[in-house]
Amino acid sequence: MSLLDFARGPGMHWALIILLVxxxxxxxxxxxxxxxxxxxxxxxxxxxxxxxxxxxxxxPHSEFVKPTLFHLVAGYTLHIGxxxxxxxxxxxxxxxxxxxxxxxxxxxxxxxxxxxxxxTAASLVAFVLRRxxxxxxxxxxxxxxxxxxxxxxxxxxxxxxxxxxxxxxxYQTLLGLHLLSVxxxxxxxxxxxxxxxxxxxxxxxxxGAALGRRGVKV
Amino acid sequence: MTVEAxxxxxxxxxxxxxxxxxxxxxxxxxxxLHQVKTTFLAKLNRRMAVDLESCVHCGQCAEACHxxxxxxxxxxxxxxxxxxxxxxxxxxxSPTRWLRRLxxxxxxxxxxxxxxxxxxxxxTECGRCFMVCPMGINIPAMVNVSRQAFANAGLIPVELRAxxxxxxxxxxxxxxxxxxTEAAIRExxxxxxxxxxxxxxxADVLLLTSVVEVMVFTDQIASAIKVLNHxxxxxxxxxxxxxxxxxxxxxxxxxxxxxxxDRIVKTAKKIGAKTxxxxxxxxxxxxxxxxxxxxxxxxxxxxxLTMAELMARELRNGNLRVKPIGKGKTVTFHDPCKIGRHSGxxxxxxxxxxxxxxEFREAESSKTVNWCCGGxxxxxxxxxxxxxxxxxxxxxxxxxxxTGAEGVVLSxxxxxxxxxxxxxxxxxxxxxxxxxxxxxxxxxE
Numbered sequence: 108m109s110l111l112d113f114a115r116g117p118g119m120h121w122a123l124i125i126l127l128v129x130x131x132x133x134x135x136x137x138x139x140x141x142x143x144x145x146x147x148x149x150x151x152x153x154x155x156x157x158x159x160x161x162x163x164x165x166x167p168h169s170e171f172v173k174p175t176l177f178h179l180v181a182g183y184t185l186h187i188g189x190x191x192x193x194x195x196x197x198x199x200x201x202x203x204x205x206x207x208x209x210x211x212x213x214x215x216x217x218x219x220x221x222x223x224x225x226x227t228a229a230s231l232v233a234f235v236l237r238r239x240x241x242x243x244x245x246x247x248x249x250x251x252x253x254x255x256x257x258x259x260x261x262x263x264x265x266x267x268x269x270x271x272x273x274x275x276x277x278y279q280t281l282l283g284l285h286l287l288s289v290x291x292x293x294x295x296x297x298x299x300x301x302x303x304x305x306x307x308x309x310x311x312x313x314x315g316a317a318l319g320r321r322g323v324k325v
Numbered sequence: 326m327t328v329e330a331x332x333x334x335x336x337x338x339x340x341x342x343x344x345x346x347x348x349x350x351x352x353x354x355x356x357x358l359h360q361v362k363t364t365f366l367a368k369l370n371r372r373m374a375v376d377l378e379s380c381v382h383c384g385q386c387a388e389a390c391h392x393x394x395x396x397x398x399x400x401x402x403x404x405x406x407x408x409x410x411x412x413x414x415x416x417x418x419s420p421t422r423w424l425r426r427l428x429x430x431x432x433x434x435x436x437x438x439x440x441x442x443x444x445x446x447x448x449t450e451c452g453r454c455f456m457v458c459p460m461g462i463n464i465p466a467m468v469n470v471s472r473q474a475f476a477n478a479g480l481i482p483v484e485l486r487a488x489x490x491x492x493x494x495x496x497x498x499x500x501x502x503x504x505x506t507e508a509a510i511r512e513x514x515x516x517x518x519x520x521x522x523x524x525x526x527x528a529d530v531l532l533l534t535s536v537v538e539v540m541v542f543t544d545q546i547a548s549a550i551k552v553l554n555h556x557x558x559x560x561x562x563x564x565x566x567x568x569x570x571x572x573x574x575x576x577x578x579x580x581x582x583x584x585x586x587d588r589i590v591k592t593a594k595k596i597g598a599k600t601x602x603x604x605x606x607x608x609x610x611x612x613x614x615x616x617x618x619x620x621x622x623x624x625x626x627x628x629x630l631t632m633a634e635l636m637a638r639e640l641r642n643g644n645l646r647v648k649p650i651g652k653g654k655t656v657t658f659h660d661p662c663k664i665g666r667h668s669g670x671x672x673x674x675x676x677x678x679x680x681x682x683x684e685f686r687e688a689e690s691s692k693t694v695n696w697c698c699g700g701x702x703x704x705x706x707x708x709x710x711x712x713x714x715x716x717x718x719x720x721x722x723x724x725x726x727x728t729g730a731e732g733v734v735l736s737x738x739x740x741x742x743x744x745x746x747x748x749x750x751x752x753x754x755x756x757x758x759x760x761x762x763x764x765x766x767x768x769x770e
Contacts, residue, residue, distance in 0.1 A: 136420025137378055140371040146618035148625065150669060164459055170694040171457045174388035178459075182383075243384035246399040247408075250428040252382050298421050306379035307460050313372055314461035321615065322669025323693060325456060 111279050114286035122290035129297025134305055149320035156319020157312040163325070164311045177237065181230045188227030192263065196220045217270070224267045231260040251300045258295045261288035332541045333745050339499055339540075340484065340706055347487035350479025357478040358434045364474035365413040373467055377414050379460040380404060386454040386464060391697050392447045395716025403454040406443045407467040409436060410474070437480065444471040445482050446710040449701035451662035456694050465667075472577025481576045484706040489576040492585060498536040498572070503564035509539050510562060513547050521550060525561035531598040531627075532562050533569040533589065535606045537738040545605050545738065548765030549632060553602075555646075555768050556639055560602075566592030569609035574616065575703035586617035593627050601629045605761055607663040607701055607737035614668060631664055632761045633736050637673035640680055646769035649682030656758075657686045657730040659721075659744070660695040661737035674736055674760050681767055686728040696724050700743030718747035725755065732756035734763060 108116070167175055193199055197214040204211040215223075235256050238244045265285035272278055295301060318325050352360070386403040387393040393401040409432045415425040450465035458464070475481065481489060492498055501509075507523055514521035522528070532553065538545045553560045566589040573581030593601050603610045614629040630638075639645035658678060664670045671692045678685050690696055699717025704710050721744075725733050732755050735741055744757045 133378075133420045137374045138371060140369070140374050140418070142371040143619065144622075146622060146624050147615045148618070148628070160461055164461055167459070168456060168694055170690055171385070171388060175385045175457065178383055178385055182459075241384070242397075242399040243387045243393075243402050244382070247382045247384055247402055247405050249382075251425075298424055300381055303379045303381050303460065306375055309375045310379035311461035313375060314455055314463050317372075317463070318667075318669075321667065323666060325461065325693065 109279070110283035111286070114283045114290065118287060118290050122293040126293040126296060129294075130302075130305065133297045133302055137306070138309075145317075145320070150322040151320060153316030153320035156324065157314075157316030160315020160319070160325050161308055161311045163315075177233075181233050181237075184226050185230040185234070188223045188230065189259075189263075191215065191223040192220060192227060192266070221267065221270065224263055224270075228260060228263045228267065231256055231263065235260075255295065255299050255301050258288075258292050258299075259301070262292055329541070329544070332543075333742070333749075336537070336541050336742070337746065341708060343484040343487040343706065344708070346491070347483040348490055350486075352479045354434050357480065358432070358437065360478035361409070361437050361474045361480075362413055362417075362432070364477045365410050365470065366417060368470045368473060369410070369414055369418055372463070373410075373470070374414065374418070376460070376462040376467070377411050378419070380411075380462055381460070383459070385457050385459065386462075389453040389457040389694075391449075391451070391453070391699055391717040391720050392713050394720060395699075395713065400443070401447050403448070403464045403468075404462070406440070406448050407464060407471060409440055410467055410471055437475070437478070440471070441475060441480055441482060442709065444468050444475060445485065446704065446707050447713055449662065449697050449699065449704050451697035451701055452666045453662075453694065453697065456666070469577065473579055474577070476577035476579070481578065482707055482709065484708060485572065485576040485703050488572040488703075488706065489578045489581055492568075492570075492572045493578070493581040496568070496588070498568065498570060499540060501536055501539055503567065506534065506539055506567055507562075507564055509543070510534065510546055513543050514550060517547050517551065519550055519554060522561045524563050524565075525559075525596060528559050528561035528563075528596050528598060530558050530560035530600045530602055531566070531589070531593045531596060532560055532602045532604075533609070534562065534567055534604050535570045535609060535738060536568065537570070537606070537742060538604055542605075542738050542741060542759065544762045545759050548759065548762045549602070549604060551765040551768060552632070552636060552645070552761065555770065556635075556644055561596065563592050563596060565595070566590075569603050569606050569613070571609060571612045572703070574608055574612045579620075582612065582616070583620045586613060586620060589613065590617060590621065590625065593625075598627050600635070601627055602635060603629060603631055605632060605736045605738050605741075605759055607661040607739050608703075610670075611663045611667050631668075631670055631673070631736065633664075633670055633673040633677065636761075636764055637676045640676060645764075647677075647680050647764060648767045648769045649680075650767055651682055652684045654732070655684040655686055655730045656732050656734050657688050657725060657728040658691070658760075659688075659698065659725070659733055659735040659740060660692055661735060661740050662695070662697050662701055664737060665695060666693050674734070677760060677764055678734065681763065686730040688724050688728050690724060696720050698740040698743040698747075700746070701737075701739055705739055705743045705746070714743065715747070715750060718743070718751065722747060722751060722753055730755075732758060734758050734760050736760040 195215040200211050200214050238248045265288045269281035269285045390403050412429050415429045448468045452465050454464045571585045573585050658674050698721050699714045
């Protein structure tokens with residue numbers, strides 16, 4: 108079995124199983140912890156303030172735009188770039204459509220995908236450098252932070268190299284490495300801080316709801 | 326020096342002597358570490374787990390923290406203050422604990438000792454950090470749990486420990502208990518020509534007071550009496566439950582938090598109160614309004630209000646009448662973190678200032694993103710936090726100065742103390758006034 112065959116076959120198969128089982132394990136393991144009932148008299152229901160907080164936190168309070176500008180720019184570049192590359196690149200769309208049994212959706216032109224991939228990679232590198240040099244980020248960073256950054260960067264870089272048919276290795280090898288790096292990402296998501304992609308919604312909701320019932324808009 | 330200035334000086338002198346009053350808590354090192362860990366594990370719930378799982382270590386919370394902004398020292402990054410709690414969660418409770426143990430060190434007693442200054446001296450639990458966090462992580466709630474863990478390990482800083490031990494053992498603070506409080510308030514009543522309704526068997530409103538008011542800001546007590554009489558309410562000050570200050574909450578010693586709150590709750594139930602009125606005291610309000618029902622695991626048959634809420638409501642109802650001061654007076658308002666950002670009381674103080682007709686200057690960062698005064702959550706008592714408080718005060722002072730207002734109005738005695746201290750240290754001469762006192766001085770009788 109070649110590298111590409113493994114990556115396309117059992118590698119992807121097990122990576123997807125670990126991703127799905129891992130997500131269920133991680134989410135249920137967290138949400139099944141005891142939740143305390145709040146006996147204090149609410150000023151209002153916390154449901155809508157909670158939903159509002161989920162949406163409102165996509166953009167910082169005007170007070171904090173300037174001090175958090177790096178995260179705002181690099182963060183949105185990273186997340187929008189990843190979305191574009193993952194969901195709007197023609198071969199990826201075919202892969203998802205095949206996996207989920209859905210009709211293929213419209214793709215973006217390849218040159219735009221390349222641009223998005225390059226910007227995503229640049230923002231990930233910027234985050235690593237910031238983590239290594241900014242006094243606050245350096246102080247609070249650990250293995251998971253750097254590992255998650257690199258594990259996210261690898262599929263982007265290998266994807267760009269494969270797409271460009273870079274002569275450093277045969278295309279089949281580059282494609283195999285790209286798929287393996289994607290599988291590593293799938294395995295890493297439920298085990299690491301990349302699971303913030305799942306937890307940011309309940310996290311925002313519970314702050315908005317807790318303070319909303321006190322009459323505070325966050 | 327005015328009488329009030331003398332009282333303030335005496336109070337700060339008293340704070341300096343607190344370390345001599347604290348009793349040591351004997352415990353082995355192993356037991357202390359065990360207490361910290363077991364408290365973390367007992368207190369970690371779904372809410373905190375979700376918060377900890379969603380953190381990406383971006384560090385944006387530092388930008389909101391007055392202590393980080395004042396010092397630029399990364400050790401004051403808010404999320405770092407709950408690092409020990411996070412590590413215990415990751416190693417012992419997280420669904421991926423079996424993996425995270427590979428790269429997550431166990432906590433040590435040396436670290437616990439280092440973190441005392443981070444969860445007490447350098448966090449007022451003001452909540453500005455949860456306003457910037459893109460994940461909405463409630464860091465102050467976890468700092469509070471860290472204080473509870475440290476309290477159980479006998480590691481409360483000496484000043485707060487002295488207060489906690491005194492209130493727990495004898496229901497006194499700075500040696501002032503029910504008898505001294507009643508005598509002091511009776512004297513205040515005599516000065517304003519009013520007989521204070523002490524210890525009524527039945528009353529609609531139970532008014533609380535705080536030791537800071539009795540010792541320093543007696544104007545706030547006199548003003549509360551005037552406002553309640555103006556409103557012709559059936560109220561009382563009851564010596565079975567009068568002290569709003571809760572050093573259990575501030576120190577993290579939960580048995581005291583519950584005991585101090587229960588004294589008030591039992592008294593309110595006994596006299597059939599429909600309303601508990603919390604004086605201008607920041608932490609006392611959320612402690613009673615939000616925490617105590619959960620400590621007791623029951624809903625209360627009464628409401629808990631700040632003076633500002635009562636006054637604004639009665640103003641709307643037409644029962645509270647004030648004489649306009651006029652536009653000659655320009656003021657800004659400082660939102661106390663625990664009453665504003667934690668409790669939603671923003672518009673009521675502004676409604677009162679509006680009724681007084683003063684020229685109001687809103688500060689640039691106010692309401693939910695207001696800068697903390699730097700002395701909340703008991704930090705104003707900690708001698709070791711003096712430099713941090715001074716740094717935070719500079720931010721506060723600049724914020725107030727930028728409004729161009731001649732004076733600042735506030736509704737929290739701890740903030741007021743911290744303002745007075747900051748003003749003295751920095752030769753800042755703007756008037757610092759209590760909202761309640763400003764209203765009481767201008768009642769239209």
